[in-house]
Amino acid sequence: MSGFFWGALPYIAFTTLIVGTAYRYWTGERGWTTKSSEFLAKDSLKVAGPMFHLGLAMALGGHIIGILIPKAITDGVGISEHLYHIIALGGGIPAGILFLGGFFMLMRRRFDNPRMKVNTSTSDGWIYLVLGLTIITGFCGTLLNAVGLLGDEFNYRECISPWFRSVLAMSPDVSLMADVPLIFKCHLLLAMLTMIMFPFTRLVHCLSFPFEYFMRASIVYRRKV
Amino acid sequence: MKIKAQVCMVMNLDKCIGCHTCSITCKNVWTNRPGAEYMYFNNVETKPGIGYPKNWEDQERWKGGWELDGGDLVLKTGSKLGRILKLFYHPEQPEMDDYYEPWTYDYETLITSPRKKHQPVARPRSLITQQRMEIKWGPNWNDDLAGGDDVRQDINLKKIGEKITLEFHDIFMKYLPRNCNHCLNPACVAACPSGAIYKREEDGVVLVNQDICRGWRHCVPACPYKKVYYNWKTNKAEKCTFCFPRLENGLPTVCTDTCVGRIRYMGILLYDMNAVLDAAKTDDPKMIYAQMLGLIKDPNDPEVIKSARKEGVSEAVLEAAKVSPVYQLIKGWNLALPLHPEFRTLPMVWYIPPLSPIAKTFEDKVYLPKSEAMRIPLAYLAELFTAGNTDIIMQTLQRLLDMRTVMRRKEVGEAPPQGLEFDAYEYEKMYKLLAIAKYSDRIKLPAGLQGKTHEQLRELQGTAGYACPGGFC
Numbered sequence: 111m112s113g114f115f116w117g118a119l120p121y122i123a124f125t126t127l128i129v130g131t132a133y134r135y136w137t138g139e140r141g142w143t144t145k146s147s148e149f150l151a152k153d154s155l156k157v158a159g160p161m162f163h164l165g166l167a168m169a170l171g172g173h174i175i176g177i178l179i180p181k182a183i184t185d186g187v188g189i190s191e192h193l194y195h196i197i198a199l200g201g202g203i204p205a206g207i208l209f210l211g212g213f214f215m216l217m218r219r220r221f222d223n224p225r226m227k228v229n230t231s232t233s234d235g236w237i238y239l240v241l242g243l244t245i246i247t248g249f250c251g252t253l254l255n256a257v258g259l260l261g262d263e264f265n266y267r268e269c270i271s272p273w274f275r276s277v278l279a280m281s282p283d284v285s286l287m288a289d290v291p292l293i294f295k296c297h298l299l300l301a302m303l304t305m306i307m308f309p310f311t312r313l314v315h316c317l318s319f320p321f322e323y324f325m326r327a328s329i330v331y332r333r334k335v
Numbered sequence: 336m337k338i339k340a341q342v343c344m345v346m347n348l349d350k351c352i353g354c355h356t357c358s359i360t361c362k363n364v365w366t367n368r369p370g371a372e373y374m375y376f377n378n379v380e381t382k383p384g385i386g387y388p389k390n391w392e393d394q395e396r397w398k399g400g401w402e403l404d405g406g407d408l409v410l411k412t413g414s415k416l417g418r419i420l421k422l423f424y425h426p427e428q429p430e431m432d433d434y435y436e437p438w439t440y441d442y443e444t445l446i447t448s449p450r451k452k453h454q455p456v457a458r459p460r461s462l463i464t465q466q467r468m469e470i471k472w473g474p475n476w477n478d479d480l481a482g483g484d485d486v487r488q489d490i491n492l493k494k495i496g497e498k499i500t501l502e503f504h505d506i507f508m509k510y511l512p513r514n515c516n517h518c519l520n521p522a523c524v525a526a527c528p529s530g531a532i533y534k535r536e537e538d539g540v541v542l543v544n545q546d547i548c549r550g551w552r553h554c555v556p557a558c559p560y561k562k563v564y565y566n567w568k569t570n571k572a573e574k575c576t577f578c579f580p581r582l583e584n585g586l587p588t589v590c591t592d593t594c595v596g597r598i599r600y601m602g603i604l605l606y607d608m609n610a611v612l613d614a615a616k617t618d619d620p621k622m623i624y625a626q627m628l629g630l631i632k633d634p635n636d637p638e639v640i641k642s643a644r645k646e647g648v649s650e651a652v653l654e655a656a657k658v659s660p661v662y663q664l665i666k667g668w669n670l671a672l673p674l675h676p677e678f679r680t681l682p683m684v685w686y687i688p689p690l691s692p693i694a695k696t697f698e699d700k701v702y703l704p705k706s707e708a709m710r711i712p713l714a715y716l717a718e719l720f721t722a723g724n725t726d727i728i729m730q731t732l733q734r735l736l737d738m739r740t741v742m743r744r745k746e747v748g749e750a751p752p753q754g755l756e757f758d759a760y761e762y763e764k765m766y767k768l769l770a771i772a773k774y775s776d777r778i779k780l781p782a783g784l785q786g787k788t789h790e791q792l793r794e795l796q797g798t799a800g801y802a803c804p805g806g807f808c
Contacts, residue, residue, distance in 0.1 A: 143550035143570040150463070150567055152430040159423035224464040225431070228567060318549045320528035324415055328525035330533040334583075 115299065116287040120277045123302040130309030131317065144315040147220075147229040154219040162212025168205035169248075172198065177274050181267045191265075199256055206249040213245055233311045240303050247297035260291045270294060337608040338632060338643035340652045341519065341539035341683050342582060342780070343661045344591065345600040345671045346512055347769055348689040349735065353510035355379050355475070357590035357599075361514070364589050365576070370568025372437035372462050375474055376575035377514040377590045382719065383489040384477030386511075388433040391561040392675065393490045398427045399559030400522050400678030401615060408616050408679065410526055412557050419528065427556035431567070435472040437462040463567075480508050491718035507711045509689045511719070512598075514590060515562040515575035516674065516682030517541045519606065519630065520615040523574070526557030531572070537652075539683065540577045548572050559678035585782040597772040602659030602779045603652055604683070605643055606630045611681065620677035620722035627673060627681055631666050634659065651781035658779045660768060661685070668757075668765060670731055672720035687769070688716045688728055690735055706732035738762045738769070 135142065148155050176198065184194055217238055220226050254260050273286040287295070308314065361377040380386040394400055398412040412418060412427060440457035448455035461468040480486050517534075521541050524532045531547035532554055534540070543554075543563070548571040554563040555572065563574045578588040586592070591599040607630055614626035632639040634656035643653060656662065664671040664687065671685035691710035706729045707713055713725040713732075721727045734756065741751045741762040751759045768776055782791075 139546045140569075140571075143548070145570045146550050146552060146565070147567075148425065148428050148552070149430055149565050152428065155424050156426075163423045224466060228463055229570075315549070318529070320419070320530075320549075320551075322530060323419075323528040326530060329521065330524055330527075330530055331536045332533040333536045 112287060113284055115295075116273065116277075116284045117282045119299075119302055120282065123305040127305045127308050130306075131314060134309045134314060142314060142318070143312075144318070145229060145234075145312040147226060150225045150229055151219060151223050154215075154223065158212050158215035158219060160212075161208050162216055165205050165207070165209025165212050168201065169209050169245075172202050172205060176267065177271045180271070180275070194267075195256070199252075202252055206245075206252065210245050210249055213242060217242065233307075236307060237304075237311050237313065240300055240307060244297060244300040244304055247293055247300060251291070251293040251297055254291075254293065260293075264289070264291060266290075266294065270298070336632075336638070336642045338605050338639055338646055338648065339536065339539065339608045340643070340648045340656065341604045341606055342517070342577060343539075343602060343604045343659075343665075344514075344588070344684045345661045345664045345687065346684065347598040347600070347687040347772075348509060348511065349687060349769070350596045350598045350772075351379070351510040351512060351689070352596050353379055353381065353479070354595050356593050356595045357512055357514075358474075360589045360593040361575075364578075366573075369462075370566040371564070371573060373431065373434045373474075374564040374566075374573060376562070376564075376573075377512065378474060379510055379512045380475065381477050381479055381481075382509050382511045383486050383492050383715070384480065384508075385485050385488050386477070386513075387435075387474050388429050388561050389472075390488065390490065391559075394559055394678070396427075397429070397556055397559070397561070399556060399561070400675075400680055401520070402679070403616065403618070406616070408520075408612065410522055410557055411559075412522075412526060412553070415528075418526070418553055425552065425556070428552055429555060429561065431463070432472070435474055435476070436468065438468055438470060480506070491715055494718050494723075495712065495714040507691060507715075509691075509711060511674075511686075512590070513560065513562070513674070514588075514684065515541060515577070516560060516680065516684045517575075517577055518683060519611050519681035520679065522557040522559065522678075522680050523554035523563045526553040527551070527572075528553060532563075535579075536647075537649075538577075538579075538582060540579050540582065541574070542576060542579065543572050543574055545569070545571050559675065559680060560682070582780065585780050587778045587780060591778065597774075597777065600660045600664060600768075600777045602661040603634075603656040603781065604659065604662055604665070605632045605634050605639055605648070605653075605656050607632055608646075615679045615681055620679075621724040623676040623679065623681075624673060624721050624724070624727060627676065628666055628669070630681070631662070633666075634662060649781070655779050655781040660777055660779055663768065668734060668761075669727075670734060670765075670769075672727065672731065674720060675722070676720075677722035686720060687735070688720055688731055690732060706736060734765075735769075738765045742766050742770075 148159075189197075220230055220234070220238070251260070255264065255266070269286045269290050273283055276283040276286070304313075357377050358375055358379055362375060365376050366372070366374040375387065378387050386392065390396060391399075394411060400411055401408050402411045403409075413421070438459045438461050441460055442457045444455050445457055459468055459470050460466065476482055477485055517540055519539070521532070521534060524534055524541060528551045529547050529549045531544045531549070533542060533544065535542060550565070550570040550572070552565050552572065555561070555565055563572050565571075566573050578586075581588060587599075587601045591601050610630050614623065614630050617623045617626045634640070634653065640653060661671070665685055670687045672688060673682045673685055676682070689711065709732065713728045714723070716728045717723050717725040737752075737755050737757075741755070741759055744751050745759075745763075751762075755762070
């Protein structure tokens with residue numbers, strides 16, 4: 111079973127993410143939108159929206175550093191394990207608080223305001239469930255690890271990170287995942303589930319960064335086609 | 336010179352009776368579906384009044400339109416990067432309560448109610464939450480100066496320092512029908528990060544491509560007239576289309592076609608695209624109107640025609656431009672003025688300011704009072720149409736008064752008064768276009784992009800049309 115979870119599922123998730131997003135773009139561009147609900151409930155978005163997305167950006171940055179940069183490199187430049195953890199927690203805990211706090215504020219906004227019902231689809235419900243559990247498992251795992259409740263031997267930079275890089279290198283080393291605590295396993299599975307859901311939900315909005323906007327002229331003229 | 340054609344509209348406010356027929360016919364055609372119930376691509380406001388959405392003219396609050404920043408023309412709503420940073424919460428976005436919460440009534444209770452002591456009542460129900468609701472605001476809440484205190488909040492009144500007491504002997508009002516102005520320098524187009532909104536080269540109509548729109552909603556605050564709307568169901572922007580499927584077949588917009596007071600004129604203007612930016616950058620807002628007139632070129636000038644042909648303007652459009660009633664009203668007689676030119680979007684829906692029905696102080700034994708003695712303060716009209724330049728308003732109103740005087744003299748068999756700006760023949764032409772206002776004189780549109788003649792189109796009547804009434808299918 112672990113062969114499937116850690117050897118096959120990552121590829122299923124990545125493939126679904128890429129192919130599914132392309133499929134969505136080519137077949138359903140008219141439905142491609144942020145699904146903004148600011149129009150329906152503005153005040154409650156003021157803090158929650160920026161807070162959640164800032165937390166997300168910080169968490170994403172932390173993941174990229176923690177997973178993609180091998181331990182050997184940080185060791186090589188003289189960052190001790192102790193110092194690394196201080197840096198990681200110093201950034202990670204505020205990120206987690208913003209991310210999770212923003213998430214709960216947004217969740218309350220979405221399910222407490224009767225107007226928001228018209229902006230909430232079934233897929234939105236699933237996003238809140240899966241994304242919420244992903245954040246909670248990640249945040250709790252980090253906290254438990256920091257206070258040493260996951261055992262002294264566990265260091266994600268010696269198991270999860272090399273495993274992820276082995277996945278990226280197309281030769282997954284499933285054995286690395288054998289002794290990873292359950293909470294982190296859940297976190298990884300939920301993250302992969304999020305990737306699988308991504309193309310079919312409102313999450314696609316994060317791909318809509320308007321790069322062309324910064325190059326183009328102010329006024330756009332087009333001929334009738 | 337780079338000549339392009341623009342479909343343009345003029346509204347003669349002197350004849351607007353505020354009946355809302357334009358709003359209703361427009362609504363039935365375009366915004367009668369979930370997500371769009373609150374939208375009025377065309378609405379009629381009573382002025383003074385705060386309008387729809389509330390206080391839309393207050394650009395200190397909404398940051399609509401353009402402003403000059405050291406000689407550069409920039410969007411008031413902020414730089415490209417600055418606005419992208421408002422990604423997760425945009426303070427200048429209007430919300431539903433700035434328009435109104437759309438509702439229907441429980442009509443069924445009128446039929447299904449059991450026998451009771453009192454007659455059953457159809458109570459209002461929100462079209463958003465589907466729950467019972469209390470109606471607190473509506474699309475024309477200030478109609479005919481209703482809601483006195485709101486009326487006092489009209490920013491144009493505040494700017495001119497007019498003490499509106501709302502006492503009967505001082506009271507004044509007028510109607511202002513509004514749809515998208517299909518501006519020459521549209522702020523909504525410039526604000527769209529996705530490049531979904533564009534100005535059509537052939538006829539200048541500003542449209543939203545529903546596939547490209549990503550729901551950034553930056554167009555909504557950027558438009559100083561608040562004429563781009565956010566559909567809460569499709570999560571995309573929508574706006575007045577100038578009824579482009581009709582235009583393409585040589586027909587006027589629905590609002591124009593159905594106008595009971597026959598106040599709307601439609602036709603072609605030829606303008607110099609290269610001069611648009613300079614006109615929008617005019618230093619003194621009071622001079623923008625004059626610069627706009629400068630953009631509009633004489634459709635009979637051979638140089639203009641030559642340049643237009645080079646830009647691919649069709650012969651049908653050039654012919655329509657030569658007989659354009661809007662050209663005559665805007666540039667021929669200078670009767671029509673742009674709405675809030677100080678927003679610098681160079682709007683292409685123009686307004687003939689209204690004469691007031693009763694003069695404020697009308698003591699002289701004259702047939703008609705002078706323009707400055709009219710009941711609506713010149714300064715108020717100037718705030719609306721000339722960025723505060725009362726001279727232009729005075730000139731326009733005087734021409735309308737002169738026309739009436741000439742026609743009155745003719746009616747009673749007297750010679751026309753001396754020393755008028757135009758000769759009597761010109762005033763009669765004005766009278767024919769403004770007072771008689773025949774459909775065929777008011778609307779001079781080319782047979783259309785599809786190249787069909789009016790006769791060919793008539794044969795098609797009933798065979799083509801909206802395949803999806805209400806947008807469900």
